[in-house]
Amino acid sequence: MLDDVAIRIRQNVGIVTAVLLFSILYLLYNLAHPKGFSSAVLVQNGDEIFALAMLAMAQTVPVLASGLDLSVGAVMTMVGCFASYLLAGAAGGAPLHLDIFGLHVGLGTFPGGLSGILLGIVICLATGALAGFVNGCVVVYGRIQPIIATLATGAVYIGIALFLRPTPGGKIDEDLNWALTNSLGDFASTVHIFDDGAASWFAPVAWIPVPFVLLILIALLVWVPFRRSVLGRTVYAVGSAEGAAYMSGLPIERAKIAAFTLAGFFAGCGGLFLAIQTSSGNADIPQAGAYTLNSIASVVIGGTSLLGGTGSAIGSIFGAMVLRVISFFFRIFDIAPLLQPLFEGLILLGAVSIGALGVLRVKNTLELFR
Amino acid sequence: MSSASLSLSRDDRPILIAALFILVILVAGTVYTFARFGSAPLLSPTYLLQQLQIGAFLGIVAAGMMMVILIAQIDLSVPWTLAAAAMMATSIGGPLAIPVGLGVGLLVGLVNGIGIAYLRVPSMIFTLGVNAVMRGLMVAHTGGYAPQTGATDLMRMLAGDRTLGIPNAVFVWIAMSVLVTIILQRTTLGRYVYAIGNKEAAAYLAGVDTRRITVICFVLCGLAAALAGVLLAGYSTKAYQGMGDAYLLPSIAAVVIGGTNILGGRGRYLGTLIGVVLIVLLNSVLSIMDMPEAGRQVIYGLVIIFMLLVYGRGERVTS
Numbered sequence: 302m303l304d305d306v307a308i309r310i311r312q313n314v315g316i317v318t319a320v321l322l323f324s325i326l327y328l329l330y331n332l333a334h335p336k337g338f339s340s341a342v343l344v345q346n347g348d349e350i351f352a353l354a355m356l357a358m359a360q361t362v363p364v365l366a367s368g369l370d371l372s373v374g375a376v377m378t379m380v381g382c383f384a385s386y387l388l389a390g391a392a393g394g395a396p397l398h399l400d401i402f403g404l405h406v407g408l409g410t411f412p413g414g415l416s417g418i419l420l421g422i423v424i425c426l427a428t429g430a431l432a433g434f435v436n437g438c439v440v441v442y443g444r445i446q447p448i449i450a451t452l453a454t455g456a457v458y459i460g461i462a463l464f465l466r467p468t469p470g471g472k473i474d475e476d477l478n479w480a481l482t483n484s485l486g487d488f489a490s491t492v493h494i495f496d497d498g499a500a501s502w503f504a505p506v507a508w509i510p511v512p513f514v515l516l517i518l519i520a521l522l523v524w525v526p527f528r529r530s531v532l533g534r535t536v537y538a539v540g541s542a543e544g545a546a547y548m549s550g551l552p553i554e555r556a557k558i559a560a561f562t563l564a565g566f567f568a569g570c571g572g573l574f575l576a577i578q579t580s581s582g583n584a585d586i587p588q589a590g591a592y593t594l595n596s597i598a599s600v601v602i603g604g605t606s607l608l609g610g611t612g613s614a615i616g617s618i619f620g621a622m623v624l625r626v627i628s629f630f631f632r633i634f635d636i637a638p639l640l641q642p643l644f645e646g647l648i649l650l651g652a653v654s655i656g657a658l659g660v661l662r663v664k665n666t667l668e669l670f671r
Numbered sequence: 672m673s674s675a676s677l678s679l680s681r682d683d684r685p686i687l688i689a690a691l692f693i694l695v696i697l698v699a700g701t702v703y704t705f706a707r708f709g710s711a712p713l714l715s716p717t718y719l720l721q722q723l724q725i726g727a728f729l730g731i732v733a734a735g736m737m738m739v740i741l742i743a744q745i746d747l748s749v750p751w752t753l754a755a756a757a758m759m760a761t762s763i764g765g766p767l768a769i770p771v772g773l774g775v776g777l778l779v780g781l782v783n784g785i786g787i788a789y790l791r792v793p794s795m796i797f798t799l800g801v802n803a804v805m806r807g808l809m810v811a812h813t814g815g816y817a818p819q820t821g822a823t824d825l826m827r828m829l830a831g832d833r834t835l836g837i838p839n840a841v842f843v844w845i846a847m848s849v850l851v852t853i854i855l856q857r858t859t860l861g862r863y864v865y866a867i868g869n870k871e872a873a874a875y876l877a878g879v880d881t882r883r884i885t886v887i888c889f890v891l892c893g894l895a896a897a898l899a900g901v902l903l904a905g906y907s908t909k910a911y912q913g914m915g916d917a918y919l920l921p922s923i924a925a926v927v928i929g930g931t932n933i934l935g936g937r938g939r940y941l942g943t944l945i946g947v948v949l950i951v952l953l954n955s956v957l958s959i960m961d962m963p964e965a966g967r968q969v970i971y972g973l974v975i976i977f978m979l980l981v982y983g984r985g986e987r988v989t990s
Contacts, residue, residue, distance in 0.1 A: 369795070439976060444984040446933045448745075452920060453975035460968030467965065543988050553988065584965075587916070594747070594799055607793045639815060643807025650786075650800035657790040669791055670872035670881070 315604015316616035318656075322602075323619045326626045333633045340484050340508035347510035348482050348578055350625045352377065354516055355571030356592050357599035357617035358524065359564040364600050366560045367540045367609025368440065368447030372455030373568040373596050374589035376432045379462040380425050380572030385471025385582025387411060387421030418474055422573065429569015430562050432458055437561030441554045447561075455593075462584035469583035473576060482578050485509045512574070516618065519570060523563070524614045532559045540609025598649055599624055624649075685930025685982040686942045692978065693949050700956035713956070724838035726951035728899045728906070730944065731844055733922040734851045735895025737943045738888040740926050741855075742867045743935025744787060744794035746889065749896045749922065751805035752779045753915030756897035757904035758809055761820040768823045769901055776897020777890055779805065784886030809912075817911040826905030840902055847895065852940045854891075864888060868935030925950050928978050 310317055331337035356373050363370040386397060397411050411417060432454070439450045480491040486507030490497040527533045535556035538546035546553050571592075576582055596617075597607075603620025605612025627648055631641045663669060700713045712718050732749060739746045752775070760772030779801060786797040822830075830840050855861040863884045866874040875881045899918065904910045923933075929946030931938025953974060957967045 443976070443980050444987070445976070445979045446983075446985065449923070449927050449933050449979065449983075450976065452923065453972040453979075456920075456968045456972030456975070460965045460970075460972065463963075463965035463968060467963070547988050587913075597795060598799060601793075601796045607795060639811050640807070642803060642810050646800055646803030646805075646807045649803060650797070653792050653796055653800060654786065654790055657786075657792045660789075660791045667872055667875065670875060 313604070313613075313616075315606075315611075316613060316619065317604075319603045319616055319619040319623060323623045323626065326623065326630070330626055330629050330633060340510070343508070343513075344482070344484050344510040346625070346629065347512035347516075349629075350622055351512040351516060352571040352575045352578075353592065353595055353599065353625060354618045354621040355519070355567050355574065356596040357603065357621035358520070358614040359567035359571065360593075360596035360600045361603070361605055361612065361614040361617040362536065362560045362563045362567070363447060363451075364597075364605055364607060365540045365609055365612060366536045366557055367543075368557070368560070369597070369607075370433075370436065370451045370561065370564050371448060371593055372432070372436060372451040372458055373564060373571075374591070374593035375455035375458035375462070376429055376565050376568040377572035377575065377592060378584055378586075378589040379432065379458045379465075380429045380569040381576035382462045382465040382471075382582035382584055383428050384421065384425045384573050384576035385466065385473065387424055388418055388474055388477060388577065389472045390414070390418050390474025390477060418477055425573045426566060426569050429572065430566040433562040433565015433568070434558065436565065437558035440561060441557050455589075459584065459586055459589060462582075462589075463586075466582045466584045469581055469585075471576075471582040473580045475580075478577050478580050481511050481515070481574070483511060485511060485514060487511075515574075519567075520615060520618065523566070527559075527563060528613070532556050536560045537610055541611070595621075595624060602652060682930060682937065682939050682942070685928075685978075686939065686945055688982055689928055689930070689942065689945045689949055689978065693945065693952060696949070696952050696956055700952075700959060703956075703960060713959070720836070720838060720841070722951055722955055723841050723844075723948075724906075725955075726947050727838070727840035727844040728903050729918060729921055729925065729951060730947040731847050731895050731899040731902070732918045733925040733943050733947050734847050734940070735892035736922045737851070737926045737929075737931055737938070737940065738854075738864065738895075739794070739892045740923070740931055740933060741864050741935055741938060742885055742888050743871075744885070744888070745923070746783065746798050746892045746896075747795065747919065748779060748783060748798040748802040748805060749892070750913075750915035750919050751802045751809060752776055752893055752896040753900035753903070753918060754910065754913065755779070755805045755809050756900035757910035757914060758813060758818055760826065760901050761822055761904050761910045762812075762818055764820060764823055766823075766825075768826060772901040772904075773894055773897050776893040776895070776900075778893075779897075780890035780893025781886065783893065784889035787889065788882035788885035813912070815912070817909065819909075821909050822905045822907075826901055827908060828905070830902040830905030831908075840906065843898070843902060847898070848940065848944060855940055860884065860887065865936055868932075868937070870936075921950050924975055927983065928975065930982065 331342070334342055336342050356377060359373045360370055412420060436451055436454050439445055439454060440447045443450065476491050480488045484507060488511050489495045489503065489507070495503045532552065532555060535546060535551040535553060536559070538549070538551055539553050539556055543553060599620035600612070600617045601607060601620070602623050603612065603616035603618070605616060627645065628641070631644070636644065660669060697713055701711045704713060705711055732753065736746060736749065756772040756775040759775050760768040763771045783798050783801055786792050787794045828839065829843060832839050834842070855864065863874065863879045866877070866879060867881050867884055871881050896915070900915065903914060925946035926943050927933055928949060929938065929942025929944070931942060953971070957970060962970070
């Protein structure tokens, strides 16, 4: 029994390290914070973590299949721009129109109210998944290397985002913003369930931030079933030995397309939340780039090998949280804002270098060149 | 006719197609300007020379980037290596400006190379971290503002002035190109670079000190980025925040459009040269057409995909 646990830990040493690192850092953070261990702090952190955690999950799936998706930040931005049109939630609905090449095309009225918001959310998530599906098709049927294919499609998605929102703007329903970026209690009182969140059985969980609940739900309802499916296992197989996976008759093409589609879906979730949180759509190119690069860093910190085949999206969530907690520390310890980028870089370099010290123990040099 | 196209080697085909595409861009742009303004500025030597001058900075960065892509690595630290070299060169000033700027590039390349070759950290993540550190150092150094110091006369002369009507920056680009071509085609270093890109383990077993070669490639890439930074500071008379951000993805795109395999081991320098010219011309034709940024990004992405669909397709996995 104990041996079993030891083996499991050894197999998942990357994830375990990330979880431990996050736990220690977050404990220290809360101890140092004047309002530590309170729901308010937790809610604020949850809002700041969610988008990056989703992008980290998005990045993980193609990386597991030894691809890389440089378009996750672009998909996030594009979906956010769509959301800023579709989630306005005005009672009478919002008129949509398209200005293209000097033509003004009316697209009718998008429904308002709750049904409109739900429809908008579904359209936004479907847009993200569609973008990912296109990535997958370009990679599989175009047979173009993922890193360069997604670099190109990312430019296209950013272009669409810029077309939708040349300047930041748009509007998101206030209730939606309030319900999703606060604690479960606020969510219940906004959507009027459980006696507006006052039910006595509800009180013990009312402090939990909604973003964390969403994160856990998405992980449990999307990632875990995918990982256990044939397609999910094929993604791992493709990452460790594509030729062997092919010879075993696994559906490698479908698995790759599924991996990129899922990445697009996760990135879409991140973009949707970011738009809801900021109540606007913004085609911010540097922000998209920063999110893409941070998603790669999160994946690595979360114990997934960039060579593919080993790791998990759950680990990447913790990787993203580690990255974010480090920046929380700057606020607590009052480090000069000018020095923050330097510390971020040094910590990232230090973490990957310490993780790499294992190479000094390798006896057969040939093993290095995998 | 078909035998002529068949006899083209695998490495030459992309170069030819990319060159043809440059002609297509020029013709399409000229038709547009002729129809709209009744003139053909795209074909005037002044205009083309000016495009080459702008292209020189990207060309120098891409030459360095190609060295690391050929050994199946990538260097994401280019943006802030470029900016840091420019900022250090302008703040030191005097005769030491250019050596100090290049020294920054050499140092960054050395750190990158050691981390990637000896610690075996994936280049994607290590150079990302180095980029963040360089950005942090420069933000701390400049206080987050554009530095007040200006470029030295020598930097301005190298980047902005002309000799015999040709911009000096183009001469620097040509010198860089000759150097890289000689390294890749005429030296053992070049042989080793291609060998490592194809299979590092095999190169190692054949007696190549693959780790030393990897360090050399990253040093060359860092030096190239620093040189571009020093020149760019000379061209715009000063250094500024984020001056390198516009060079990372285009340089990778230029190398790949030129037919170099992103997985390393294959590709000719001439292709990279053509790739740079293609990207610079595409950008300038789109700006002549008053294309908004949104359309530019879409076209830019579609062109990369289109070019790779024509000649950059990988092989089907069959075993």
